[in-house]
Amino acid sequence: MGAYYDEIEIEDMTWDEIKGVYHYPCPCGDRFEITRKQLANYEEIATCPSCSLIIRVIFDPLDFEDDLPDDESGSEESHRDESEEGDDDNFEDAFDNLTLHEDAKPTPVAVCA
Numbered sequence: 001m002g003a004y005y006d007e008i009e010i011e012d013m014t015w016d017e018i019k020g021v022y023h024y025p026c027p028c029g030d031r032f033e034i035t036r037k038q039l040a041n042y043e044e045i046a047t048c049p050s051c052s053l054i055i056r057v058i059f060d061p062l063d064f065e066d067d068l069p070d071d072e073s074g075s076e077e078s079h080r081d082e083s084e085e086g087d088d089d090n091f092e093d094a095f096d097n098l099t100l101h102e103d104a105k106p107t108p109v110a111v112c113a
Contacts, residue, residue: 003054008032008046010039010059022046026053040064 005027013022013034022039023031023046030050034043034057046055 004045004056005053007056007058010057010063013046013057022057024055026051028053036064 013024021033023033026048028051032046032048032055034046
């Protein structure tokens with residue numbers, strides 16, 4: 001996308017604690033908006049909900065990488081972490097039960113280039 005109305009640095013935008021967005025005045029009278037979650041996902045386009053104009057937000061993505069995900073995402077992530085830990089336990093059990101036979105010979109495999 002190359003048709004930005006403007007390029008604005010994040011420091012020039014205002015943080016709205018209630019709506020949870022950064023905003024910047026739009027010429028239509030409304031305001032461009034972008035969330036911290038969007039910034040954490042490396043999204044740089046702030047949109048105006050009232051018109052078709054967009055701006056490119058200039059920011060350092062590293063400033064937003066530690067942002068916590070929404071409550072729903074956080075619970076999924078913690079659930080995923082628990083299941084991953086269980087997978088690690090299964091992996092260790094399989095590794096403990098692994099036996100190698102010294103008399104097994106490698107099988108040649110033909111590979112096409």
